[in-house]
Amino acid sequence: METYDLVIVGSGPAGLGAAFEMLDRDPGARVLVLDKNEYSSGGLRNDCKMNFTWPTGFPEGIWERTQAEAYLARVEAFLKPSIMEKRNLDIYSRRAQKIGVDLVEIRQAHLGTDGGLELIKGLTARLRSRGVELSLGERAVSLDAQARVLATDARELGYRDLILAPGRGGFAFLQEIMTAAGVSFTDNVVDVGLRIETREERYPIVRDYYDPKFLFPKKTRTFCTNSRAAHVVQEKYDDRDGSSWYSVNGHAWSASRPSNGLVNFAMLKTVTLTEPLASGQAYARMLGIQAALLGGGRPIMQRVGDFRLGKRSFRQSFSGDLYDFEPTLPSATPGDIGLCAPAKVMRALWNAMKLLDTIVPGLLHPSTIMYYPEIKLYANRPLFADASFRALSGLYLIGDGAGTSRGITAAWASGLRAVDGILAAR
Ligand SMILES: Cc1cc2nc3c(=O)[nH]c(=O)nc-3n(C[C@H](O)[C@H](O)[C@H](O)COP(=O)(O)OP(=O)(O)OC[C@H]3O[C@@H](n4cnc5c(N)ncnc54)[C@H](O)[C@@H]3O)c2cc1C
Numbered sequence: 001m002e003t004y005d006l007v008i009v010g011s012g013p014a015g016l017g018a019a020f021e022m023l024d025r026d027p028g029a030r031v032l033v034l035d036k037n038e039y040s041s042g043g044l045r046n047d048c049k050m051n052f053t054w055p056t057g058f059p060e061g062i063w064e065r066t067q068a069e070a071y072l073a074r075v076e077a078f079l080k081p082s083i084m085e086k087r088n089l090d091i092y093s094r095r096a097q098k099i100g101v102d103l104v105e106i107r108q109a110h111l112g113t114d115g116g117l118e119l120i121k122g123l124t125a126r127l128r129s130r131g132v133e134l135s136l137g138e139r140a141v142s143l144d145a146q147a148r149v150l151a152t153d154a155r156e157l158g159y160r161d162l163i164l165a166p167g168r169g170g171f172a173f174l175q176e177i178m179t180a181a182g183v184s185f186t187d188n189v190v191d192v193g194l195r196i197e198t199r200e201e202r203y204p205i206v207r208d209y210y211d212p213k214f215l216f217p218k219k220t221r222t223f224c225t226n227s228r229a230a231h232v233v234q235e236k237y238d239d240r241d242g243s244s245w246y247s248v249n250g251h252a253w254s255a256s257r258p259s260n261g262l263v264n265f266a267m268l269k270t271v272t273l274t275e276p277l278a279s280g281q282a283y284a285r286m287l288g289i290q291a292a293l294l295g296g297g298r299p300i301m302q303r304v305g306d307f308r309l310g311k312r313s314f315r316q317s318f319s320g321d322l323y324d325f326e327p328t329l330p331s332a333t334p335g336d337i338g339l340c341a342p343a344k345v346m347r348a349l350w351n352a353m354k355l356l357d358t359i360v361p362g363l364l365h366p367s368t369i370m371y372y373p374e375i376k377l378y379a380n381r382p383l384f385a386d387a388s389f390r391a392l393s394g395l396y397l398i399g400d401g402a403g404t405s406r407g408i409t410a411a412w413a414s415g416l417r418a419v420d421g422i423l424a425a426r
Contacts, residue, residue: 003158004032004133006422007150009140010165011035013044013408014399016123017415018163020078023130025423031132034152036139039120047226047251048116049211050081050408052107056213057407062381071413079412081109087208095359096214103359104213112229112254140164140173145181145392161422165399165415171281171377174401183391184383187403190280191376192287192345193220193268194337195232195248196353197369199325202362203227203263211265214359216352218269223376225265226252232264232329232371234299237288245288246299247375248329262328266374267356269348284375291340291373295333299373302337305366312336323367337372376406388421389414396421 006022008015011033019033039045051057052075058068089105096103111119128134139153143162150157166173171187178185205212206227214222230252238244250264273283291300302313303323313334317323338346357364381403382391389398398404398414405411 001149001156001158002032003160005029005160006031006163007157007159007161008033008163008165009150010167010170010399010401011124011134011136012165012167012399012411014165014167014405014411014415015163016044016127017075017412018165018398018419019127019132019415021416021419022422023127023132025419027130032157033127033132033134034138034140035134035136038137044120044408045113045116046249047113047224048111048119048408049224050079050109050111051211052076052081052083052109052409053105056104056106057405057410058413059403059406059410062404063410068410068413071416072409074416075409075412083107083109084210089209092205092209092212092359099355099358100217101355101359102215104215106211106213108211110210110252110254112257113251114257115254140166143177143181143395145395148394159394161394161396163396163398163415163418164402165411166401168377168400170401171380174380174397175281178382178391178397181392181395183397185381186278187280187377187380188273188278189270190273190284191268191270192284192341193266193374194349195250195264195266195371195374196363197232197262197264197328197371198363198365198367200227200259200261200263202365202368203360204362205360206263214352214356216348216355218348218351220267220269220348220352222356223266223268224250225263226250227263228255228259229253229257230260230262230264230328232327232332234329234331237285239285243289244297245285245292247288247373248299248332248371249374260328262325264328267349267352268374268376269345271345281377281380284377287340287342287373288375294340295335298331298333299329299371300335300337300340301327301329301332301369301371302335303366304364304368304370307337307370308366310338322365325367327369329371332371337370341372386421387417388424389418390421390425
């Protein structure tokens with residue numbers, strides 16, 4: 001059996017951050033990075049907007065501001081992003097403040113999906129050239145934490161330290177590992193919402209601020225804005241019982257691609273559950289399956305004009321007269337979101353959209369499309385044994401799957417924080 005100083009499961013930003021940090025600080029360390037996919041990596045290859053301002057991406061209760069800012073500076077020094085300019089923010093901020101909304105100013109870089117792929121290629125080539133073993137297409141399956149042996153679908157691996165960074169897609173895998181290893185966890189927080197798609201001239205703030213972050217009452221916020229060459233996409237979640245459901249999402253190509261004149265962004269409400277249903281994953285699954293039931297196995301889309309009239313959308317609601325652009329996710333089913341979204345969630349989302357339309361008038365044009373559901377599962381919170389995301393001796397759980405991040409830069413920072421802990425414990 002091969003034994004490594006450090007095995008990292010997941011080649012997303014959390015895993016990559018940890019791998020580079022270990023190489024920089026202990027160049028002789030034997031490091032293996034595994035990923036179940038044939039390509040690296042998870043989220044870096046989707047749109048790749050990188051946020052360098054607290055608190056974007058940093059979950060409350062896990063990070064303190066000064067600590068997160070110190071890590072962000074290290075992430076920035078490594079990634080050397082080119083930060084985008086912003087304009088006219090005082091105008092939008094003043095309008096927002098008058099109605100109890102905050103506009104958070106974020107230092108941001110945008111590579112686009114194509115730029116993200118180039119970044120990944122460069123990073124993985126650098127890792128390999130520095131002696132890291134990168135095994136793609138190899139899935140971690142189970143763990144004997146006491147013996148420090150990780151089983152994959154190909155072999156058994158010994159390790160001194162193990163970092164699990166399997167992302168949101170590895171949520172269930174991480175829960176299985178934690179249950180088997182006796183690590184307590186909670187997953188009682190989930191974000192539920194809509195993806196909004198409209199013409200750029202109806203949400204022109206994106207020309208001044210690429211991904212504007214608005215915070216509304218009732219834990220509702222805008223998230224992940226895409227424009228210029230922007231598309232709505234769907235992500236499939238497969239349950240062990242054979243059922244599937246979808247969450248929508250969005251991405252954009254880099255500025256070098258021709259613009260399609262559209263913008264999309266998420267409007268999300270954070271839901272915190274308490275007993276007896278303290279599982280965000282179980283709640284999200286139920287909402288996803290309900291939406292898939294009403295959408296004939298697909299996400300649902302509805303024009304704002306129809307929603308306001310209390311009518312479902314039909315195929316014909318997507319062409320003609322006021323309805324002057326085609327959805328970029330045409331496989332979504334025209335329907336009635338009000339029949340699937342919980343009333344409390346829908347009220348908060350619609351209220352936030354009305355406030356946003358006051359700040360950026362035009363958003364609630366009848367042609368604007370709302371897609372449902374957009375669900376963010378990232379609050380799988382292990383009970384950590386220390387501040388370095390150590391769950392057990394030699395076992396560190398990081399990234400979006402473990403609830404230590406909600407974005408690329410915070411995931412990378414989580415990798416640095418885990419390696420700080422590993423080296424300090426030696
Ligand atoms: C469509 C989309 C767009 C996004 N856009 C942005 C954005 O613009 N900006 C931003 O900050 N964030 C964005 N995000 C979120 C961002 O991708 C995540 O916050 C970030 O990637 C989390 O990093 P991570 O390393 O924890 O997980 P991931 O990046 O998800 O990486 C986890 C890796 O682990 C691998 N893995 C999982 N289970 C196993 C296993 N059992 N064995 C081996 N390998 C395994 C996966 O294949 C994956 O490569 C987006 C997400 C999506 C889905």
